[in-house]
Amino acid sequence: MVILIMMLLNALVFPEFLDQHIKEVDYGTFLKRVEDGDVSQVQIEGNRIAFLVKNEDEKNNIYVTGLMEDPDLVNRLYKADVKFTKDIPREKSPLQNFIITWILPMALFIGIGQILTRQMRKRMGGPSAMTFGKSNAKIYVQAKTGKTFADVAGQDEAKEALNEIVDFLHNPKKYAEIGAALPKGALLVGPPGTGKTLLARAVAGEANVPFFSISGSEFVEMFVGMGAAKVRDLFKQANEKAPCIVFIDEIDTIGKKRDSGGIGGNDEREQTLNQLLTEMDGFDGKKGVVILAATNRPETLDKALLRPGRFDRRIPVELPDLAGREAILKVHAEKIKMESKIDFNVIARATAGASGAELANIVNEAALRAVRSGRSLVAQEDLEESVEVIIAGYQRKGAVISPKEKNIIAYHEIGHALVAAKQTDSAPVHKITIIPRTSGALGYTMQVEEDERTLMSKEQAFNKIVTFTGGRAAEELIFNTVTSGASNDIEQATRIARAMVTRFGMSENFDMMALETVSNQYLGGDASLICSPETAARIDEEVLSIIKNAHEKAIRILKENQDKLHELTSYLLEKETITGEEFMDILSKDSNIISKDGDIVSKDGVE
Known part of the structure; x- marks a missing residue:
């Protein structure tokens, strides 16, 4: 295609560019230059005269003037020793005009389009024109x-x-x-x-x-x-x-x-x-x-x-249960060099709701951590840390937090843990840390269920909300203020409380009435209300009442265990990260007990 275009340009277009050297002069200038002997050649073409001059600087120019009624022109040219001739006026053929006017621009347009299309297809990885309609399977x-x-x-x-x-x-x-x-x-x-x-x-x-x-x-x-x-x-x-x-x-x-x-x-x-x-x-x-x-x-x-x-x-093909997660971890661990005593059940319990791809990523993160630590085998701590990396991001060890804010964060996290430990139907505390993470978390409290749960009772849902409000409750109780650190807790507590009312039928006012539908259940679940504006307002009141009751219960638990709150916070500030066993060891010394209905009762049975 490119060679064809160049041939057409060479044969039809480039000759036309010679017209750029033609200069028109008047007839008097032509006669004067003839008499001065400057003209070397003359050609009479129809109604015009074209001539060349002897001057080297003007050798590439063709001069043109109009043909006049001059009977003595031939004699003048003969006397000046000028070569002259008369020719039939050269006109472009209709075919040449058609090719130059229509065919050549169209060919150029199509050729450039083909080249651009081919380049775009190569960049986009698409099929060529010959493969349209192929499945590419x-x-x-x-x-x-x-x-x-x-x-x-x-x-x-x-x-x-x-x-x-x-x-x-x-x-x-x-x-x-x-x-x-x-x-x-x-x-x-x-x-x-x-x-x-x-x-x-x-x-x-x-x-x-x-x-x-x-x-x-x-x-x-x-x-x-x-x-x-x-x-x-x-x-x-x-x-x-x-x-x-x-x-x-x-x-x-x-x-x-x-x-x-x-x-x-x-x-x-x-x-x-x-x-x-x-x-x-x-x-x-x-x-x-x-x-x-x-x-x-x-x-x-x-x-x-x-x-x-x-x-x-x-x-x-649902998210795996506890046994399924443990089996998936073992399958991916077969490709990784690990220590002999690895408890995959602990990792499986800590990853409730994780997909197979996420579990594979956890195992890979553990292997990367072992390499960074200069070890040739993956240890249990590598897997546990990789779970935290997936949940909350990497540790921000270089983050600078003032002692005052660090103190608030410690009380906040212990507030969560203490409220959780003092309730029934609550997952045991697995780990507490105040080391900031790349996800934006300044600290977190990890709870791990002992057994897989597929149902959630009204009491369990309410106790979850109480645990979420425990961090803010500790801030209010100790510092008489509130901070932005509870933003995620507020979001989670509101989500559960709203689901209790609109989806789970856990409200006495609305009984088993469906007030909300969920679409895209496998992609996070987009909820939309299916009720009147008046009912939506009543739902908001009910949700607010649930959260307020949970908040009040959290404050009451922390007030009853304020000494333990201070003791555990001091220990956390010293260690920065403590395990669930360390937390329970401190809490179990001279601690109150909890009744089945979740109320605080002292050891002598007096509330």
Whole structure:
């Protein structure tokens, strides 16, 4: 293309630039220079005269003047010994004019566009023009993936549900003989980082079949119709490789609910979805093509995608429980050199609500800490510190905090711990520290449940709020002031109190009435009220009442144990970080006891 452009320029355009050397003069100047002998050559062209001069400085110039009625011109030229001739006026051919005016600019425009498009595609990693409509799905076989169910821990229920698919791919005749057909599609649903993609690859590894992997976003193209073409190509490849597994990650990208009004929808996404629905209806499930998909936003999927015959099997891949977390930690620890006596149960209990990806990150952080400390084996303290790094960030050892503020922070954290320890149905204190963290926390109190809890009673929820208010209560009791250090505590306490009223039915005024809905449950949960403004105002009053009662209870607990509050704070200021065992040793000496209803009772039984 570049060579063609240069040839056209050389043949058609560059000659035109010679016109820049032509200079027009009047006829009298022409005659004078002829008489002076300055003119070397003359050419008469139609109604004009072109001439060259002998002067070296003007040798590259062509002078032009108009042709006059001068019968003696030939004699003058002859006497001045000037070479002269008469020629037919040179005019550009219509073809040349057309090429210069239309073809050449168009060719230049197209050529530059092709070059820019190619450069942009290279930078963006997109397909070339010859690959539009190709699915670009990554194809793995067992030798490359090497993943089996042994590599997946903490998801026993999901593995059990997927085992049927593996068995079908191994023994399709067993199902065909009885007339059973395997579900064409299975949807893996769960929070981010729980191992949905790993599970899909493990199914392919167990079944020893090809594994097609593609993200939902790869179907969305700039040009309408390209996404649908990619879907057709993907299923064509899958049918050729059957039996196989096709895995579509983040299927909500193309599987969102279609706009019922027909206005404001994305035509490309809808065409892609329609093609996916058609392809799933068209292929024969008995061939052994299994479609797996993953999403963490199942509520946004189109209903047609979830009907029987398509993604009719929904497999939850939830956050692991205590046993699952311990198993995941052990799986990732197999690749790390560790000391022989590592208690993974302690780490699992301290990481309630963590996903498999977060647990893998914790193990890796522990290995990095061991390297930084100059050790060749990961110790228990490395794992415990890595949990704190994930929760609160790295230690800010160089942070400068005044003694006055450090004193307030210490009382604040001991306030949390003391209130928690003096209540029933509260998780034991595991660690207290006043070392600032990179997350912005100036200190924190870590509580670790002894057992896994799946339900939370009204009393437990209220006691959590009391614990959250314990830090602010200590500030008020000791310093007769409040600080901004309780901002996160206030947010957490308000969140639990509001959930008690609007979602958990733990309010006498509203009983079991649903006042709030939660969307995107796997992505943090966005709550929205479903009640009138008047009811919303009553909800605010109820939430405020719960928090006030919890705050008052926290102050009452701290007043009853004010001596222990001072003693524990002094010890924390000295050590900066204390364990739950150290905390309980000091607290258990001559301490009050707590009744079952959470009220403070002295040892002699008098309140």
